[in-house]
Amino acid sequence: MQPPAEPYAPPRSHILSGNPVQTATYIYVSPDNLFAAGIWTCEPGKFRIDFGRAEFIQILEGVVVVTDAEGCARTYRAGDAFVTPKGFSGTWEVIEPIKKHFTWYGSGE
Template sequence: MEIARLLHTFGGPLLALFGGIGARSMGTLVTGMGSGVRTVDFAGSPRPCKPYRPDPGRIVSGDPAQTVSVAYQSDDGLFSAGTWTCQPGKWHIEFAQNEFVHILEGVVVVTDGDGLAKTYRAGDAFVSPAGFSGTWDVREPVRKYFTLGGPPG
C-alpha cells in the first residue's frame, strides 16, 4: 500500500517532469493488469556498450572516453534509459532532450552557461533540461543511470 501511496503522491510530478511519458505503463505497474508489458531490469544480463568520445572540438581537457549501454528505448524513440560511464575529462555539452541522471560512482562538476558549478557524487540525482548547455568535468570515473525523454531538439 505504501508503494501505491508514493506513486499517487509523486506520480503526477514525475509524469509532468517527463511530459506524461509512461502514463499508461505506470498504470499497468500499479494495477498489475496483464497487458504483456514487462519491466526492464538494469541488473539483468549485460547489454553491449558502445564506446565513444565527445567531438574533439568540444573537449577542454583530459580524455573523456565514454560508454553507453541502452537498457530500454520506447517504440517511438522519445524515451530511453540505460547506464553510462566516463573517464576523467572536461567537455562542452548541449542537451537536446531532458535527461534524468543518478550518479552511481564517481564525481562530476556540471557548470551551466552562466558559470554556476554544481558537484555531483555517488548517490546524487539531478535533471538537465533540454536546452541546457555548459560543461561536464568528470573528476573521478563516473557511472550513472540515465533516462532521456522528449522530442530531440
C-alpha cells in the same frame, strides 16, 4: 542481457581537457524513440555539452562538476540525483570515473 557498450568520445572540438571516453548502454528505448533509460560511463576529462532532451540522472559512481552557460557550477557524487533540462548548455568535468543511470524524454531536436 545487453550487448557490451562501444567506447566513444565527444567531438574533439568539445573536449576541453583529459580523455573523456564514454560508453552508453541502453536498457530500454520506447517504440517511438521518445523515452529511454540506460547506464552511461565516462573517464576523467572536461567537455562542452548541449542537452537536446530533458534527462534524469542518478550518479552511481564517481564525481562530476556540471557548469552551466552562466558559470554556475554544481558538484555531484555517487548517490546524487538531478534533472538536466532540455536546452542545457555548459560543461561536464569528470573528476573521478563516473557511472550514471539516465532516463531521457524528448525528440532531441
